[in-house]
Amino acid sequence: MILHFQNARLIDPQALSDEPGSLTVQDGTIVALDGDAPEGATVIDCGGRCLAPGIVDWGVKIGEPGERHRESMRSAALAAAAGGVTTIVARPDTLPPIDTPEGLEFVTRRAAEQPVRIRHQAALTRAREGREMVEMGFLMDAGALAFTDGVRVVTDTRLLSRCMAYARGLGALIVGHPQDAGLSRGAAATAGKFASLYGIPAVSPMAERMGLERDLALAELTGVRWHADQITTAAALPVLDRARAAGLDVTAGASIHHLTLNEYDVGDYRTFFRLTPPLRSEDDRMALVEAVADGRIDVIGSFHTPQDEEAKRLPFEVAAPGAVGLETLLPAAMRLYHQGGVGLAQLWRALSLNPATRLGLPGGRLAAGTPADLVLFDPDAPFVLDRFALRSKSKNTPFDGTRMEGRVLGTWVGGTRVFGGDHG
Amino acid sequence: MTFRARHLLGVEPLAPAEITTLLDLAETYVALNRRTVKHGDALEGLTQINLFFEASTRTQSSFELAGKRLGADVMNMAVAQSSVKKGETLIDTALTLNAMQPDLLVVRHPNSGAVNLLASKVNCAVLNAGDGRHEHPTQALLDALTIRRAKGRLHRLTVAICGDIAHSRVARSNLILLGKMENRVRLVGPATLMPRGAADWGCEIHEDMRAGLQDADVVMMLRLQKERMDGGFIPSEREYFHRWGLDAEKLALAKPDAIVMHPGPMNRGVEIDGTIADDINRSVIQDQVEMGVAVRMAAMDLLARNLRAERGARAAGGGVYV
Numbered sequence: 001m002i003l004h005f006q007n008a009r010l011i012d013p014q015a016l017s018d019e020p021g022s023l024t025v026q027d028g029t030i031v032a033l034d035g036d037a038p039e040g041a042t043v044i045d046c047g048g049r050c051l052a053p054g055i056v057d058w059g060v061k062i063g064e065p066g067e068r069h070r071e072s073m074r075s076a077a078l079a080a081a082a083g084g085v086t087t088i089v090a091r092p093d094t095l096p097p098i099d100t101p102e103g104l105e106f107v108t109r110r111a112a113e114q115p116v117r118i119r120h121q122a123a124l125t126r127a128r129e130g131r132e133m134v135e136m137g138f139l140m141d142a143g144a145l146a147f148t149d150g151v152r153v154v155t156d157t158r159l160l161s162r163c164m165a166y167a168r169g170l171g172a173l174i175v176g177h178p179q180d181a182g183l184s185r186g187a188a189a190t191a192g193k194f195a196s197l198y199g200i201p202a203v204s205p206m207a208e209r210m211g212l213e214r215d216l217a218l219a220e221l222t223g224v225r226w227h228a229d230q231i232t233t234a235a236a237l238p239v240l241d242r243a244r245a246a247g248l249d250v251t252a253g254a255s256i257h258h259l260t261l262n263e264y265d266v267g268d269y270r271t272f273f274r275l276t277p278p279l280r281s282e283d284d285r286m287a288l289v290e291a292v293a294d295g296r297i298d299v300i301g302s303f304h305t306p307q308d309e310e311a312k313r314l315p316f317e318v319a320a321p322g323a324v325g326l327e328t329l330l331p332a333a334m335r336l337y338h339q340g341g342v343g344l345a346q347l348w349r350a351l352s353l354n355p356a357t358r359l360g361l362p363g364g365r366l367a368a369g370t371p372a373d374l375v376l377f378d379p380d381a382p383f384v385l386d387r388f389a390l391r392s393k394s395k396n397t398p399f400d401g402t403r404m405e406g407r408v409l410g411t412w413v414g415g416t417r418v419f420g421g422d423h424g
Numbered sequence: 425m426t427f428r429a430r431h432l433l434g435v436e437p438l439a440p441a442e443i444t445t446l447l448d449l450a451e452t453y454v455a456l457n458r459r460t461v462k463h464g465d466a467l468e469g470l471t472q473i474n475l476f477f478e479a480s481t482r483t484q485s486s487f488e489l490a491g492k493r494l495g496a497d498v499m500n501m502a503v504a505q506s507s508v509k510k511g512e513t514l515i516d517t518a519l520t521l522n523a524m525q526p527d528l529l530v531v532r533h534p535n536s537g538a539v540n541l542l543a544s545k546v547n548c549a550v551l552n553a554g555d556g557r558h559e560h561p562t563q564a565l566l567d568a569l570t571i572r573r574a575k576g577r578l579h580r581l582t583v584a585i586c587g588d589i590a591h592s593r594v595a596r597s598n599l600i601l602l603g604k605m606e607n608r609v610r611l612v613g614p615a616t617l618m619p620r621g622a623a624d625w626g627c628e629i630h631e632d633m634r635a636g637l638q639d640a641d642v643v644m645m646l647r648l649q650k651e652r653m654d655g656g657f658i659p660s661e662r663e664y665f666h667r668w669g670l671d672a673e674k675l676a677l678a679k680p681d682a683i684v685m686h687p688g689p690m691n692r693g694v695e696i697d698g699t700i701a702d703d704i705n706r707s708v709i710q711d712q713v714e715m716g717v718a719v720r721m722a723a724m725d726l727l728a729r730n731l732r733a734e735r736g737a738r739a740a741g742g743g744v745y746v
Contacts, residue, residue: 193621199536199557199593204620269537313515315535317556 002041011052013348025372028415054086054373056355066095071306077114079391081419083327084375093150099123101138115418148175164222178212205233228252234287253299271319300350302329306394334406372415381407434559450722466725467496470527490720522546549727564597566719586612587646612636640678
């Protein structure tokens with residue numbers, strides 16, 4: 001089976017290029033760029049639209065096992081396909097958490113039945129309780145890409161340093177959530193004028209810097225490969241710079257919501273804007289966008305967190321945090337592109353190339369010999385988002401009713417079309 | 425009449441002219457309340473439900489009395505709080521009550537924004553009787569009326585709001601209202617009880633109470649909200665009283681005719697010296713309670729007028745009135 005995409009605008013994050021071209025796929029693998037259509041190939045005319053590596057979305061919550069009413073593997077995969085996400089890197093914060101090789105084998109089997117690639121991170125400590133290390137070696141053998149307790153910060157630094165030292169020996173990647181657990185207890189907003197006026201319990205942005213400094217000190221101590229799941233404040237960026245200058249093996253991510261929204265979007269206590277960490281100031285948002293443009297933020301993810309309606313129909317401070325994002329990640333990222341400053345190739349470095357590289361996955365690039373995980377999209381197509389049209393089981397998106405640009409026209413995983421065309 | 429609001433969720437959405445309208449109407453109710461026969465008919469035939477998710481004696485009885493004096497059928501509901509599923513009871517209770525066709529719903533809730541959430545689910549007029557650390561609009565309005573009667577005006581006054589600003593919805597509503605009416609507001613208290621970003625609110629911040637009270641026209645004391653604190657805001661009550669409690673010596677720094685206010689209930693010897701609170705030449709604390717009933721009568725009267733006009737317009741097929 002040979003596919004030939006012609007008349008495409010190729011977004012190549014590796015070469016940082018955004019140019020017209022064509023691409024040929026054979027048996028699920030990219031075989032040529034800029035060649036003619038081979039004999040017998042199915043030709044797909046892209047009509048000048050963008051063809052980019054499929055998005056690798058690092059940090060997605062799927063409700064399997066335990067919370068399938070919020071999101072199943074199937075609904076997450078369909079949402080991902082519709083959003084141009086070809087690889088989901090799932091979080092271990094399920095019920096029960098993915099903290100044993102047996103549990104990981106179960107979700108891996110379920111994942112294999114889905115139209116997009118779903119890989120898993122494992123918990124760092126048993127039951128994510130911060131008391132005992134998981135069986136890291138067995139979990140790596142079973143396919144764990146990284147180890148994280150999600151937004152639960154391990155407060156016992158002695159245990160954390162041992163986890164890191166052990167991980168260092170295995171070459172495992174640890175994902176931290178930079179946050180000071182004491183300062184952020186009970187917080188639902190960022191401390192400042194807005195939170196004070198609306199009377200919402202708040203946390204200082206300094207808590208993120210403190211958490212980051214602590215984790216980086218331990219990373220320096222142990223030499224572990226370490227990744228910050230979300231950097232959301234300007235104050236944390238210089239800390240990251242210092243760690244890199246000191247030669248630590250450190251990368252950092254950011255959520256698309258913190259790159260496109262700020263604390264004032266919460267408005268009249270709209271709980272779909274309650275996130276962890278909470279939305280920040282506009283100054284922080286702009287500093288983050290700049291950090292994406294200059295590559296200091298390596299990864300952009302949706303941090304897809306499905307919550308059912310009841311969990312959000314509560315007073316703001318007691319409502320469940322998180323937002324769905326698999327389907328809105330690409331159009332939201334287009335906001336950064338249309339506002340200028342971040343090119344499409346730069347964006348795709350953070351959306352596909354960097355996460356794939358950091359997690360040791362073969363995709364995320366347009367190169368001969370790599371899997372044909374592709375997304376074809378129109379960066380300019382406008383639409384108004386209707387949350388009930390989302391394929392995700394949960395509809396908690398902060399973008400409901402807003403005007404967005406950027407529509408996915410087709411998604412291919414390993415050369416097989418999973419969205420667009422006949423797939424609707 | 426320039427009062428267009430459908431609900432009274434806070435003072436933040438009110439225009440200065442609306443505040444003045446409400447206070448002017450409240451003046452007439454002060455007069456009514458001082459007569460032997462205290463009955464008005466502004467709320468005749470209407471049903472008022474007081475829904476309190478948080479214990480309250482003064483505010484609830486003030487609203488109850490206000491409704492009864494204007495002829496409303498008043499029902500009090502004290503909703504027991506389960507500690508976990510607060511919100512579920514909130515919306516479910518709101519929908520249940522709404523089905524009973526009340527006209528005025530007075531709500532107090534421990535979470536900021538909970539009253540706004542409830543107001544979006546019902547089709548009667550909702551009055552916020554305090555939500556979390558957010559707003560307590562009738563308290564700010566009754567304070568405004570008290571100040572206006574004591575000082576003869578509600579503008580160009582220096583008002584020092586002292587104490588536990590961080591946990592106080594009274595402070596927020598007062599700050600907003602006094603700012604709208606063009607007064608100079610000072611927030612006085614220890615840094616641990618001062619909300620972050622307060623300096624951006626267009627008021628002065630003083631940690632030193634003596635500097636904060638200097639030449640003030642109005643000294644507004646706040647209750648130390650022990651029940652909202654999760655520990656470690658002040659070292660001890662006696663140290664707090666020494667540095668931020670209102671006593672004769674500190675009050676002497678304010679203008680000689682400065683008035684002393686407190687939203688109650690007072691912690692005597694913690695934020696205020698008992699003798700100051702009882703000094704009839706300085707303290708207007710009892711007046712505040714009296715004004716509370718009048719202001720709540722005025723607020724419910726105005727909302728009821730808008731409600732009737734809206735329903736009348738709908739019945740006549742004329743679309744939305746406001």
